[in-house]
Amino acid sequence: MIQVNNVVKDFDGFRALDGVNMKVEKGSIYGLVGPNGAGKSTLIRHLTGVYRPDQGEILIEGEPIYENREVKARISYIPDDLFYFLQADTMVMMKYYRGIYPNFDEKMFFRMQEFFPSIDVKRNIRRLSKGMQKQVAFWLAICCRPELIILDEPVDGLDPVMRRQIWSILMSEVAEHKMTVLVSSHNLRELEDVCDHVGIMNKGSIMIERSLMELQGNISKVQIACQTGMPKMPKEFEVLHMSNSGRVYTMIVKGNPKEVARAVSAEEDNLAIVDILPLTLEEIFIYEMGGADYEVKDILF
Numbered sequence: 679m680i681q682v683n684n685v686v687k688d689f690d691g692f693r694a695l696d697g698v699n700m701k702v703e704k705g706s707i708y709g710l711v712g713p714n715g716a717g718k719s720t721l722i723r724h725l726t727g728v729y730r731p732d733q734g735e736i737l738i739e740g741e742p743i744y745e746n747r748e749v750k751a752r753i754s755y756i757p758d759d760l761f762y763f764l765q766a767d768t769m770v771m772m773k774y775y776r777g778i779y780p781n782f783d784e785k786m787f788f789r790m791q792e793f794f795p796s797i798d799v800k801r802n803i804r805r806l807s808k809g810m811q812k813q814v815a816f817w818l819a820i821c822c823r824p825e826l827i828i829l830d831e832p833v834d835g836l837d838p839v840m841r842r843q844i845w846s847i848l849m850s851e852v853a854e855h856k857m858t859v860l861v862s863s864h865n866l867r868e869l870e871d872v873c874d875h876v877g878i879m880n881k882g883s884i885m886i887e888r889s890l891m892e893l894q895g896n897i898s899k900v901q902i903a904c905q906t907g908m909p910k911m912p913k914e915f916e917v918l919h920m921s922n923s924g925r926v927y928t929m930i931v932k933g934n935p936k937e938v939a940r941a942v943s944a945e946e947d948n949l950a951i952v953d954i955l956p957l958t959l960e961e962i963f964i965y966e967m968g969g970a971d972y973e974v975k976d977i978l979f
């Protein structure tokens with residue numbers, strides 16, 4: 679759905695994007711994570727055709743996005759700084775969107791009103807709270823029935839109930855209509871439950887891009903207790919980290935969790951327990967990138 683090849687962008691001599699490569703499959707939920715100033719919003723403005731790259735190319739379904747009205751009509755974009763016309767209420771904005779988005783689904787708009795009970799559709803949007811304005815932006819964007827929705831910090835400033843609501847609407851659109859979602863966030867924990875792919879951005883480029891399945895099947899956290907001495911890990915598995923509390927050792931090991939557990943049990947004859955523990959996405963990234971020369975903790979927390 680999205681293919682970004684070696685995109686570079688300079689602002690007055692400052693390199694904001696430094697050779698970005700990225701691939702987002704159709705029907706996936708892709709989380710773009712990174713610290714302040716990493717270049718997420720700049721990249722997103724390229725993906726939505728607001729900026730033209732200085733170098734490289736951006737293709738949406740194989741077509742360049744910049745100045746391409748036909749492709750843009752199939753994309754919804756919620757920026758981090760929302761814009762509404764002076765005096766406009768939600769109904770006025772709905773009619774405006776209906777006029778410019780050929781797939782706008784008015785029935786869906788009224789059906790979804792129950793999800794946004796605090797929004798008075800006749801009230802000037804600029805008078806609504808920031809969180810409520812975000813709700814309106816999301817409501818209108820999803821009713822455009824986009825093939826691709828791009829969200830810059832979509833749930834920032836929303837209460838926990840509304841956050842869950844937004845994620846659940848997005849996930850059901852992905853499941854039912856194969857919509858593709860690209861979402862930027864600082865919060866890896868929040869993305870963990872919803873994304874199937876994650877890209878980590880730092881200093882103007884994507885450092886690492888992975889599918890969650892690939893990540894989770896490739897690294898294991900094992901807890902081992904031996905009756906005597908230290909546990910031995912079979913040679914074919916690289917131990918990335920080891921700590922212990924008394925006789926219980928916790929190891930982060932490169933390899934599939936089931937295979938690791940099987941190999942440890944076969945190797946050791948003085949085992950007391952072997953347990954496989956879940957790893958959070960943050961932990962996986964930290965250990966995945968541990969060998970590289972990055973300040974990973976600064977990026978993820």
Ligand SMILES: Nc1ncnc2c1ncn2[C@@H]1O[C@H](COP(=O)(O)OP(=O)(O)OP(=O)(O)O)[C@@H](O)[C@H]1O
Pocket residue numbers: 689690692694712713714715716717718719720721
């Ligand atoms: N129009 C611009 N002119 C000059 N510099 C810019 C412009 N837009 C972005 N930058 C610079 O590019 C870098 C990346 O900014 P960007 O807004 O893309 O980061 P971000 O990852 O979205 O950050 P945040 O998480 O804080 O929103 C920053 O150093 C910023 O100052």
